[in-house]
Amino acid sequence: MTSGIDIGAAVLAGFQASFLAGIATGVGAIPVLFVRRLSARSEGIALSRAGGVMLDVIGNEIVPETRARGNETAASFALIAGFAAMILIAGGLG
Numbered sequence: 001m002t003s004g005i006d007i008g009a010a011v012l013a014g015f016q017a018s019f020l021a022g023i024a025t026g027v028g029a030i031p032v033l034f035v036r037r038l039s040a041r042s043e044g045i046a047l048s049r050a051g052g053v054m055l056d057v058i059g060n061e062i063v064p065e066t067r068a069r070g071n072e073t074a075a076s077f078a079l080i081a082g083f084a085a086m087i088l089i090a091g092g093l094g
Contacts, residue, residue: 038046058079066075 063075063079066078
């Protein structure tokens with residue numbers, strides 16, 4: 001028994017969101033087809049912007065959602081452990 005959620009509508013909404021994200025990714029990739037090589041500065045700017053967007057999603061969407069469910073300590077430790085793992089992996093890769 002569902003709790004008032006129309007499963008079919010939820011699946012359709014998920015499919016639509018996924019489809020739109022795929023289209024947006026494709027449209028965003030089109031300029032890459034016309035650029036042979038980015039300068040080091042442009043590449044650094046693009047990568048830092050992408051990293052900033054990922055941090056924004058984590059900081060404003062994922063962490064508050066886990067903290068709202070009563071997992072404040074676990075969410076904080078997981079965030080710190082993930083950050084430490086990224087630093088160690090990046091250091092290991094050189």
